[in-house]
Every structure is written in C-alpha cells, then in structure tokens.
Amino acid sequence: MGAAIAVAAAAPAGHRALAGELEGLARQLRGATVRIHSSSARLDAIGAGVLWRAQTGVVVVTNAHVVPPNRGDDVHVEGVSGYETEARVFARSRQLDVAVLALETPPNELTVATTGDARSLRPGEILVALGHPFGVPGALSVGVVHAVPNGDDGWLRADIRLAPGNSGGPLATLDGSVVGINCMIARGLGIAIPSHVVDRFVNEVLTPA
Amino acid sequence: MPSASPALRALSNDLAAAVERAGRSVVAIHARPRIPASGIYWRDGIVVAASHTIRKEQDITITLPDGSRVRAQLAGRDGGTDLAILRLDANPSASAVAVASRGGDEALRVGSLVLAVGRPGDEGVSTSLGVISAVGDKWRTWSGGEIDRFVRLDLAIYDGFSGGALVDADGDILGVNCSALARGTPLAIPTATVDRVVDALLTRGHVARAYLGVAMQPARLTNALAEKLGLGEAARGVLVVMVESDSPADRAGLLVGDVILSAAGQAVGEPQDVAELLGAERVGADLELSVVRGGEKRALRVTVGERAPASDVRRRGRG
Numbered sequence: 248m249g250a251a252i253a254v255a256a257a258a259p260a261g262h263r264a265l266a267g268e269l270e271g272l273a274r275q276l277r278g279a280t281v282r283i284h285s286s287s288a289r290l291d292a293i294g295a296g297v298l299w300r301a302q303t304g305v306v307v308v309t310n311a312h313v314v315p316p317n318r319g320d321d322v323h324v325e326g327v328s329g330y331e332t333e334a335r336v337f338a339r340s341r342q343l344d345v346a347v348l349a350l351e352t353p354p355n356e357l358t359v360a361t362t363g364d365a366r367s368l369r370p371g372e373i374l375v376a377l378g379h380p381f382g383v384p385g386a387l388s389v390g391v392v393h394a395v396p397n398g399d400d401g402w403l404r405a406d407i408r409l410a411p412g413n414s415g416g417p418l419a420t421l422d423g424s425v426v427g428i429n430c431m432i433a434r435g436l437g438i439a440i441p442s443h444v445v446d447r448f449v450n451e452v453l454t455p456a
Numbered sequence: 457m458p459s460a461s462p463a464l465r466a467l468s469n470d471l472a473a474a475v476e477r478a479g480r481s482v483v484a485i486h487a488r489p490r491i492p493a494s495g496i497y498w499r500d501g502i503v504v505a506a507s508h509t510i511r512k513e514q515d516i517t518i519t520l521p522d523g524s525r526v527r528a529q530l531a532g533r534d535g536g537t538d539l540a541i542l543r544l545d546a547n548p549s550a551s552a553v554a555v556a557s558r559g560g561d562e563a564l565r566v567g568s569l570v571l572a573v574g575r576p577g578d579e580g581v582s583t584s585l586g587v588i589s590a591v592g593d594k595w596r597t598w599s600g601g602e603i604d605r606f607v608r609l610d611l612a613i614y615d616g617f618s619g620g621a622l623v624d625a626d627g628d629i630l631g632v633n634c635s636a637l638a639r640g641t642p643l644a645i646p647t648a649t650v651d652r653v654v655d656a657l658l659t660r661g662h663v664a665r666a667y668l669g670v671a672m673q674p675a676r677l678t679n680a681l682a683e684k685l686g687l688g689e690a691a692r693g694v695l696v697v698m699v700e701s702d703s704p705a706d707r708a709g710l711l712v713g714d715v716i717l718s719a720a721g722q723a724v725g726e727p728q729d730v731a732e733l734l735g736a737e738r739v740g741a742d743l744e745l746s747v748v749r750g751g752e753k754r755a756l757r758v759t760v761g762e763r764a765p766a767s768d769v770r771r772r773g774r775g
Contacts, residue, residue: 261463268464370583371475371571373468391471391571393614394582406584406612421464435612 669703
C-alpha cells in the first residue's frame with residue numbers, strides 16, 4: 248500500500264518538472280518581449296517585438312507588417328514588467344518583413360534577448376514562441392522545428408500553433424535563445440525570420456555611414 | 457543565460473534524434489505537379505507511398521535522404537488502402553538510404569507521443585509532433601481496403617506528408633501517414649497492413665478482394681417461420697436483393713429473396729457480417745451458406761470469386 252502510494256506520487260513529478268521548466272522559460276522570454284501598438288489612419292495593429300542587442304545599443308525588432316510604413320512614424324511599446332515608452336520606426340523592410348524600432352526613453356534596465364542560429368537546429372527539436380495571440384499578453388506556445396532554413400535566406404518553419412498577435416515575437420529554443428521572429432502562419436505552419444537574417448538587417452541599417 | 461531544462465532538453469534531443477533516425481528511410485517522391493510527396497524505403501529497392509500522391513506513372517524520380525536523385529517505376533497500387541509501391545531502377549548504397557526500422561504493434565497506444573516525418577522536396581526532412589488519439593480494431597475503408605488497426609492521429613499532416621512515416625520517440629516507424637482515407641482526418645496505416653499490401657502488390661500486382669456478386673439487406677424472420685425452422689425467437693439473416701449475373705453467387709444458384717442465415721458456420725445479421733468473411737484469403741475457396749428459401753432451409757456452396765482490381769480512386773486529401 249505504502250509502495251503503491253509512493254509510485255502514484257512519484258509518477259506525476261516528471262511532467263510537473265517539465266511544466267516548471269516551461270514556466271521558467273516563459274518568464275525568461277517575457278523579459279525580452281514587448282507589446283507593440285501601432286495606431287494611425289491606415290493601421291491599428293497589435294504585435295510583439297523583441298529587445299535586440301545592436302552595435303549601437305538596444306533596439307526593438309518586429310515585423311514590418313505591424314508598424315506604420317514610414318521612417319519616423321510613432322508606435323507605442325509596452326514591456327511585460329510594466330514600462331511603457333514611445334518608439335520610432337528606424338528602418339523597415341517589407342521584403343524581409345522586419346522592422347527596427349528605436350526607443351524614445353529606454354528604461355534603465357532592459358533584458359535583451361540572447362540569439363541563436365536557426366541553421367544549426369534539427370527537425371524535431373522543441374521550440375517555444377512568446378507573443379500576444381488574439382491580444383492575450385505574454386502567451387507561450389510549444390512546438391517543434393518543422394524544417395530548418397534552406398540556405399542563408401530561407402525561413403525557419405515550426406510545427407507550432409500561432410495566431411495574430413504572435414507577429415514580431417520570439418521563437419526560441421529551450422535555453423531561451425531566440426532563433427527567429429515569428430512572421431506568419433502558412434497552412435498551419437509557423438513561419439519565422441531566422442535570427443541571422445534579422446541580425447544582418449539590423450547591422451546593415453545601424454552601421455554608421 | 458540560464459539553461460534550466462534538463463528534462464525538456466532530453467526530450468527535445470530524443471525527438472530530434474528520432475527524426476534523424478527515421479529520416480534515413482524517408483524519401484521524397486516526384487510524381488505530381490507542385491509539391492512532391494513523401495515515401496518510405498520499406499524493403500531493398502522498394503519505396504512505399506500514398507497512392508493518391510502518385511499522379512503520373514512514368515518519369516517518376518525519388519530524392520533519397522543523402523540528397524541524390526534516382527529514377528523509379530510504379531510497381532503497383534491499391535486504391536482500397538491508398539498504398540502504392542515504387543521500384544528503384546538501381547539499388548542505392550546503404551549510405552544513401554536505410555530500410556525502415558519498424559516498431560511493434562504494442563507501440564500503438566492512445567496518448568503516445570509520435571512524430572510525422574516527411575520529405576516534401578529536396579530541402580531535407582521535416583516533421584510535426586503530436587499524439588496517437590485513437591486506436592481501434594480492424595476496419596475497412598470506404599473503397600474496400602482492409603486495414604489491420606484503426607490509428608487516428610492528433611498531429612498535422614502537412615502538404616507532402618502523406619506517405620511519410622509515423623515515428624515513435626525512439627525513431628521506429630509505426631506506420632504510413634495518410635490524410636486521404638477519411639476526409640482529411642490524419643490516420644496511419646499500420647506496418648502489418650503495409651507489409652501485407654506490399655507482398656500482394658509484388659507477387660500479383662494488385663490486392664485481391666473476395667467477391668460474391670450479391671446485394672443484401674438485413675432481415676428478420678417471422679416468429680412462425682423461425683419456429684418452424686427450429687430457430688430461436690428474433691432470428692435474423694440477410695435478404696438477397698440482387699444477384700449479379702454470371703457472378704459466383706449466380707453460379708452457385710443463389711436467388712433474389714433468399715435469406716442467408718449463416719456463412720462459413722457463422723450467423724449473419726447484417727451485410728457487413730458477410731463482407732467481413734470475405735477477406736482476400738477466401739478468393740477461390742468455397743463458402744458454405746445456410747439460406748431460407750420458400751420457407752425451407754437449404755445449404756448452398758459458393759466458390760468465392762475475385763473482384764477485378766479497381767482503377768485508382770482519385771482521392772481528396774491534403775498532404
């Protein structure tokens with residue numbers, strides 16, 4: 248009897264540990280994720296963004312399709328820890344669907360995302376996404392790598408459930424490294440721009456001329 | 457950055473290793489416009505595919521896991537189970553592709569973590585994760601194929617995934633994924649069925665289907681008749697409502713209006729009961745029928761025939 252109870256009590260511990268690990272991972276990613284609200288005559292969008300380390304400081308990286316079209320346009324940025332600030336569109340590529348935002352008044356302490364290389368992933372590896380699907384703030388989704396980027400310009404594809412509001416948010420590995428920026432859902436697959444493509448764009452637009 | 461996921465990390469590594477291992481047996485098949493489909497290297501020189509993804513019979517090429525392209529010939533297909541087999545023109549080297557390593561039937565359990573592994577093109581292997589959502593007994597597809605176990609999946613069969621492998625967390629292959637057998641519902645055809653169909657296609661070119669040539673409907677005997685014949689109350693049978701001319705049933709003398717009480721010694725109450733006795737192994741064998749005709753019981757012996765192989769049924773199904 249005692250042994251049976253011990254077994255019954257021990258069995259769920261494995262998946263409780265998994266849930267605990269995911270919770271920790273979500274907390275870690277939320278620190279580097281922001282909520283972006285763009286409202287203008289032509290656009291009223293809510294998306295996610297990632298605090299990204301650039302050579303010149305910290306920027307917000309998101310999708311081009313969640314921010315207004317012109318350089319200098321204003322968007323509203325909120326951090327999960329509660330800070331709010333205005334930001335400007337610094338650079339935007341419709342082709343890559345990437346935008347770089349400059350924060351007007353960055354808070355003193357910012358958690359910047361660590362990034363990883365999507366090209367070294369293996370299909371089947373577990374990935375997590377953080378975002379605001381249908382406006383739900385800071386929601387976590389879990390899935391696996393569907394296919395690794397084909398060549399240097401390909402997309403990272405994930406078998407993961409995403410929704411509008413995940414756009415611009417991080418797709419990360421289990422150690423919290425951001426390997427892509429979620430940008431669309433195609434036939435049920437989550438499509439992300441690999442971090443090295445984002446890095447390339449960020450470096451290109453922020454390099455002093 | 458904290459890397460605080462030992463258990464998850466282990467699971468993630470297991471899943472990636474399973475995809476890698478199974479992926480050595482999963483090939484891409486170029487036999488339709490646009491998206492290629494997946495196939496499994498089932499035996500030496502033989503690839504199993506989903507029949508609905510093979511849209512042309514000539515100039516079929518296959519991308520092997522090492523990236524090389526080889527030519528293949530369609531060696532047979534079975535619309536009933538939606539399986540097809542392709543024979544490679546030349547046997548590939550062991551480093552190019554590995555024969556599928558199969559898991560046992562005991563791995564088919566509701567709730568088991570499984571992966572669908574496909575190769576819809578030349579860009580490498582791809583996958584989706586889910587669970588087995590239902591496991592049932594032997595069933596028959598709407599087009600008459602016999603499938604040994606009903607295996608329903610809760611995972612995404614993406615475009616080009618039909619014909620790919622259902623894989624357990626060890627990387628063993630449990631079946632062939634197909635989205636075209638039940639209105640797009642993701643199902644897997646278990647390995648036992650695949651083996652049986654591959655054997656049949658290789659030896660005869662098609663899968664034999666037993667055939668009587670009758671249309672039937674359920675019937676209940678009147679109490680008076682049942683009593684007269686010494687049957688219990690509520691005796692049931694199947695009423696013959698049509699006999700195809702020159703069919704096995706016709707040659708055996710079965711008539712419209714006969715009520716079949718039993719076949720091969722087993723009581724039958726539904727047309728399905730008779731159909732279930734007509735497995736491929738019955739072709740050419742005698743089937744003893746007990747029928748009621750004109751209020752009298754009589755025995756008939758039908759030599760079971762073989763249905764002409766159906767041409768491939770074009771199916772609707774993603775993947």
